[in-house]
Structures are given as C-alpha cells and as structure tokens.
Amino acid sequence: MNIFEQRESNVRSYCRNFPALFHRAKGSLIYSESGEAYIDFLAGAGALNYGHNNDYIKQKVMSYLEADAITHGLDFYTSAKEKFLSKFFETLLYPRSLDYRVQFCGPTGTNAVEAALKLARKIKKRPGIFSFMGGYHGMTLGSLSVSGNLEIKAGAFGTSNHVNFMPYPHGFMEKIDTIEFIEAVLNDVNSGIEKPAAIIFETVQAEGGVIVAPIEWMQKLRQLCDRHNILLICDDIQVGCGRTGSFFSFERANIIPDMVILSKSISGYGFPMSLLLFKPELDIWKPGEHNGTFRGNQLAFIGAAAALEYREITNIEQEVKTKETFLYNFLIDKIASISDKVKIRGIGLIWGIDIADFGDSSLTKKIISRCFELGLIVERTGRNNTVIKILPPLTIEMPILEKGCFIIKQAFDECLA
Numbered sequence: 001m002n003i004f005e006q007r008e009s010n011v012r013s014y015c016r017n018f019p020a021l022f023h024r025a026k027g028s029l030i031y032s033e034s035g036e037a038y039i040d041f042l043a044g045a046g047a048l049n050y051g052h053n054n055d056y057i058k059q060k061v062m063s064y065l066e067a068d069a070i071t072h073g074l075d076f077y078t079s080a081k082e083k084f085l086s087k088f089f090e091t092l093l094y095p096r097s098l099d100y101r102v103q104f105c106g107p108t109g110t111n112a113v114e115a116a117l118k119l120a121r122k123i124k125k126r127p128g129i130f131s132f133m134g135g136y137h138g139m140t141l142g143s144l145s146v147s148g149n150l151e152i153k154a155g156a157f158g159t160s161n162h163v164n165f166m167p168y169p170h171g172f173m174e175k176i177d178t179i180e181f182i183e184a185v186l187n188d189v190n191s192g193i194e195k196p197a198a199i200i201f202e203t204v205q206a207e208g209g210v211i212v213a214p215i216e217w218m219q220k221l222r223q224l225c226d227r228h229n230i231l232l233i234c235d236d237i238q239v240g241c242g243r244t245g246s247f248f249s250f251e252r253a254n255i256i257p258d259m260v261i262l263s264k265s266i267s268g269y270g271f272p273m274s275l276l277l278f279k280p281e282l283d284i285w286k287p288g289e290h291n292g293t294f295r296g297n298q299l300a301f302i303g304a305a306a307a308l309e310y311r312e313i314t315n316i317e318q319e320v321k322t323k324e325t326f327l328y329n330f331l332i333d334k335i336a337s338i339s340d341k342v343k344i345r346g347i348g349l350i351w352g353i354d355i356a357d358f359g360d361s362s363l364t365k366k367i368i369s370r371c372f373e374l375g376l377i378v379e380r381t382g383r384n385n386t387v388i389k390i391l392p393p394l395t396i397e398m399p400i401l402e403k404g405c406f407i408i409k410q411a412f413d414e415c416l417a
C-alpha cells in the first residue's frame with residue numbers, strides 16, 4: 001500500500017481515476033512503478049504536446065542545468081530569457097506576421113488570464129467582461145468569474161458581478177445566430193448588461209466538452225469587437241501550441257485577437273509557464289504594476305526555446321493533420337457507429353466522444369476506468385462529465401495512437417453492451 005492509499009484522508013490527491021504509482025514516462029507512454037505501460041491520451045491536460053521527456057528538449061534542459069546556469073532570474077536579463085524571446089519572436093513573425101508584446105505571467109494558466117482581464121479593464125476603463133457559456137479559464141477568482149460553469153463556482157460564494165455569459169454556438173444555441181444575439185445585447189443600452197471591456201473566448205471549448213467554434217463565427221466575433229470597441233482575448237492555453245494543427249488555434253480563422261493567453265505546452269517539457277501576448281499599443285502597464293515572484297521560470301524558457309526549434313525540425317503540424325484524419329475516420333467508423341446516441345467532435349489532436357444522450361454521467365467514469373485496466377489513460381470532460389476527451393501528445397507514434405483508439409473501442413463495446 002503506498003502513502004496515497006494509506007493517507008487517503010490526509011492527501012488531497014487528484015488521482016482517483018488512475019490507481020497506480022507512476023514512476024517514469026517516455027514519449028506517449030507512462031510507466032507505473034511495477035512496470036506496467038500506459039498509453040497517455042491525457043498529455044498533462046495538454047501540457048505535454050511534445051511527449052514525455054522529449055529527447056531534443058531534454059538535452060537542452062540538461063546542458064543548461066549542468067552549466068550551473070541561472071534557475072531564478074526574475075528581475076534580470078538572462079541568457080535563458082534571451083534564447084526564448086529570440087525564438088518566440090521569430091515564431092510570431094514567420095510566417096504569421098504577428099506583432100505582440102510578451103508578458104511573463106505565471107506560473108500557471110490562470111495567472112495569465114488574471115493579467116489579461118486586469119489589463120483589459122485598465123485599458124477600457126470599464127469592468128465588464130463577456131465570456132461564453134461552457135467556457136473554462138481557471139480556478140482563481142477572476143478566471144473563475146469568466147468560467148461558464150456554475151458547479152465549479154459554487155464553493156466560491158459569488159464571483160465578479162461584471163461578467164455576462166453569452167451563448168457559444170453549440171447544442172440548441174446552434175439554432176440561433178449567437179453573434180446577432182450579442183450584437184443585440186450591445187445595442188440595447190438599457191438591457192441591464194454593461195458594455196464589456198473585453199470578450200474572452202476559446203476557439204475550442206476543451207473543458208466545456210470539446211466544442212469547436214466555426215471559422216465564420218470567430219471572424220464575426222472579431223468584427224463585432226471592432227464595431228463596439230471591445231478587446232478580443234483568445235484563451236489558447238489548452239489548444240494552442242500546435243494542438244489544432246497550427247501554432248495558434250485562431251490562425252485557422254485568420255483573425256488576430258488583441259490579446260492571447262498561452263500556457264500548458266508552451267514550455268515544451270511540462271514545466272509551468274504562462275504568457276500574455278498583447279498588441280503593443282495596449283501596453284499601458286506601469287513598471288511593476290502586475291508582478292509576481294515566479295514569472296518566467298528559467299528552465300521553462302530553455303524548454304520553450306527548444307520546443308519551438310523542435311517544431312521546425314519535425315514539421316509537427318503536418319503530423320497533426322495526418323493523425324487528425326486517422327482519428328476522425330476511426331471515431332466515425334468504429335465509435336459513432338455503436339449508437340446514434342454517441343456524438344463525435346474535434347479538430348487536430350483534441351477529440352471528444354459525447355455520450356450525454358445516454359443520460360448517465362457515471363457511464364464515462366466506467367469507460368475511463370475500463371480503459372485504464374486495458375492500459376490507456378484518458379479523461380472525461382464537459383459540463384456534466386459526459387465526454388471522453390482524447391488528448392494525446394502531438395508526437396504520438398501512429399501504432400500507439402491506433403492501439404489507444406482500439407482500447408477505447410473495446411471499453412465502449414463492453415460498457416455500453
């Protein structure tokens with residue numbers, strides 16, 4: 001019995017779904033202490049796009065550490081920061097021509113969301129924010145305020161009064177023109193809903209159940225923000241860094257948000273790191289106005305610079321497209337065919353299998369537990385936990401991807417029988 005089991009009541013652990021002691025991981029496989037291998041379709045909730053212990057990135061991180069380089073360099077120019085910034089600005093410029101200023105937030109995603117909301121309010125001198133039903137942006141009070149899920153907010157006993165939730169184009173909301181709806185709200189000055197400083201959105205609601213925003217919808221959202229002098233903030237924490245097939249997920253809509261939030265896979269190696277990008281004219285922070293001790297982890301900078309190099313060397317975006325085609329075909333042929341109550345959604349290497357129509361949220365729990373017994377780590381998501389979320393490292397080898405998919409198929413067949 002390990003300490004987690006012995007001290008069940010003392011340790012707030014989040015590993016109820018995967019009862020093993022994990023010890024080692026390589027690529028898209030994680031090994032338990034007793035030597036069992038598990039295929040990883042969770043990838044650190046999107047923090048491990050380049051796989052576990054990616055050799056290229058590891059070598060750069062190891063050499064940095066071996067040289068006794070700076071590991072905490074908050075108020076300094078450091079060589080790690082320099083390496084990251086040179087590579088990152090190159091990535092922004094070529095081939096994207098994006099002109100953003102970079103703010104190190106940190107250490108984790110929610111910290112950058114807080115910075116974005118605060119900066120937007122300062123710029124527009126108004127407190128309101130529009131967000132979307134079903135969206136997820138984090139657990140601290142500001143980011144929780146803009147998360148469209150009452151259950152996760154219940155224990156906070158109230159969040160910001162200045163947030164209003166707009167319909168995301170999904171489910172029965174697909175039947176209305178959600179952009180026209182927002183437009184009507186904004187034009188009705190006496191609606192009781194204050195004009196927001198910003199609209200924060202995800203191009204794919206990942207925690208919301210893998211809901212992919214249509215390209216035209218994103219373009220109209222951009223135009224709406226321009227018409228009404230509202231900042232557009234893209235939370236690219238989970239689906240940025242290549243997950244949808246381009247470095248930034250909004251690239252497929254050919255739009256440029258005013259602010260972009262990156263975290264999870266930006267550091268390349270699972271180190272905590274978060275960034276806020278904003279158009280240069282929005283930089284009205286006073287020096288030191290938004291700070292924190294652990295902004296810009298030096299090892300994360302080294303990992304991030306190496307990851308950006310690795311992307312170029314391996315043409316990862318093309319790989320994502322190939323694997324996307326495989327996943328789409330597999331899920332349609334082998335999983336959606338099980339029942340018309342099974343719905344498939346996704347893009348790139350984020351896919352959801354939604355079984356809400358069975359009306360039993362414990363079913364997904366059964367399926368992921370069975371997957372685990374069969375050697376696959378996969379999580380469930382969505383407002384009511386009715387969606388199985390497939391989120392492997394982008395570098396996963398095809399045979400392993402296929403094997404993981406067949407495990408899901410077997411678990412579905414057994415659990416829905």
Ligand code: PMP
Nearest residue numbers: 108109110136137138235237238
């Ligand atoms: N935004 C999105 C879209 C996310 O997926 C997450 C994490 N799941 C967050 C924000 C919060 O990031 P973190 O957990 O690192 O605070």
